[in-house]
Amino acid sequence: MRERWEELKEKALRELEEARDLQEMEEWRVTYLGRRGALTKILRSVGKLPPEERPQAGERANRVKRELTQAWEAKVEALKGRAIPPEERIDVTLPGRKPLLGTIHPVTRTLWEIYDIFAPLGFQVVEGPEVEWDRYNFELLNIPKDHPARDMFATLYVAPPYARSQEMMLRTHTSPVQIRTMERFCPEPIRVLIPGRCYRYESVDATHEWMFIQVEGLAVGQGITMADLKGVLTAFARQMFGEERKVRFRCDYFPFVEPGAEMAIDCIVCQGEGCRVCGYTGWLEILGAGMVHPEVLQNGGYDPGSYTGFAFGMGVERIAMLKHGIDDIRLFYSNDLRFLKQFS
Ligand SMILES: [Zn+2]
Structure with a gap:
């Protein structure tokens, strides 16, 4: 059995x-x-x-x-x-799907590169409010109420409908933080970078946004001259755009500096030969600068008899556009991942 x-x-x-x-x-x-x-x-x-x-x-x-x-x-x-x-069927030999990783926005990345260049030169970062008083945004910067220079700034005012005065606004530049910094540090010497959002009532096109990021520099002390300004900014331009860069300073007007200058580098696309990017001039303007106006120094609490200083300001988007060959500023703020992923 x-x-x-x-x-x-x-x-x-x-x-x-x-x-x-x-x-x-x-x-x-x-x-x-x-x-x-x-x-x-x-x-x-x-x-x-x-x-x-x-x-x-x-x-x-x-x-x-x-x-x-x-x-x-x-x-x-x-x-x-x-x-x-x-x-x-599951094919276990297939490579896995990558999780979507965030990246640093190209404008932020460019800003960090700018910090890295100025930090060894002793510049620290300070910030200020984006909603600003007329006093800081204009008046203390040598732009009184009736000054024609106000036309340069298409201003977005922040005011309740019943208010008669236009005292409060979205800042049109980071320069009001110059005054705030001077008030804070006076009589100490100053070396600061001032980054932040600025706002203009402007029609948007390939080179203009109603909101943009500016970074401004300010140095105040005894014995600071135009040579310091040129030395610092030349060092910046060469580290940012290549050691072989030529730089050019030309007179320009900003109410809060005297003398004022506009700085250009030889075109990074055509090396100064002339092309579409540089408008066939061979030069690319990258920033505005100048020696701090004695009136502004005084408004910040410094005696213009013994203190001098220089200031400069640039659009971070413009620097990023030049560096990466981007031809439309609107790409930065359109939330298009196809664009942003290129900077990962
Ligand atoms: Zn060119």
């Missing part, structure tokens, strides 16, 4: 091994485990045994049945796994 069980079990497992698909598995199941299957037949024959042999034989029969059932179930599972249609 026992041999019959073992024989049957081995034969069944051998055949199960050979089954290649679910169809053959079903045939195997009917043959061995089905109602008329081999196992059922033997189980029935247990009843014909002498009573003392029945418990042992029954137990053995059930064990074999359990083993065969488990083997069958395991193989069916395995075959089912293989039967998944190709489009639903």
Whole structure:
């Protein structure tokens, strides 16, 4: 009796091994485990045994049945796994999907590069409010109420409709922080960089945004001259745009400096030959600068008789545009990931 069980079990497992698909598995199941299957037949024959042999034989029969059932179930599972249609299968050899990583905005990145250039020269970063009083944005910077220079700044005023005066505004430049810094540090010498958002009521096009980031520099102390201004800004231009850069200073007018200058570098695209980017002049203007106006020094608390200083300001977007060959300022603020991803 026992041999019959073992024989049957081995034969069944051998055949199960050979089954290649679910169809053959079903045939195997009917043959061995089905109602008329081999196992059922033997189980029935247990009843014909002498009573003392029945418990042992029954137990053995059930064990074999359990083993065969488990083997069958395991193989069916395995075959089912293989039967998944190709489009639903997981290809574990494929490379994983990269999670989307954020990157530093190109304007912020450029600003950090500017900090890195000025920090070794002793410039620290200070900030000021974006909503500013007329006094700081204009008056203390030598731009009184009736001054025609106010026309240079298309100002966004912040005022309730019943207010008669236009005393509060979105700052049009970072220069009000010059006054705030002087008030704070006077009579100490100053070397600061002033970054931040500025606002102008301007129509937006490829080179103008109603909001832009400016970074301004201010140095105040005894014995500071125009030579210091030129030295510092030349060092900046060469570190930012290449050691071979030529620089050019020309007279310009800003009410809060005297004399005022505009600084240009030889075109980084055509190396000064003349091209579309530089408007066929060979030069690219990168910033405005000048010696702090004596009136402004005095407004900040410094005696213009013994203190002098220089200041400069630039649009960070413009520097980033020149450095990376970007031709439209609006790209910075359009939230287009295709653009931003290029700076990762
Ligand atoms: Zn050019």
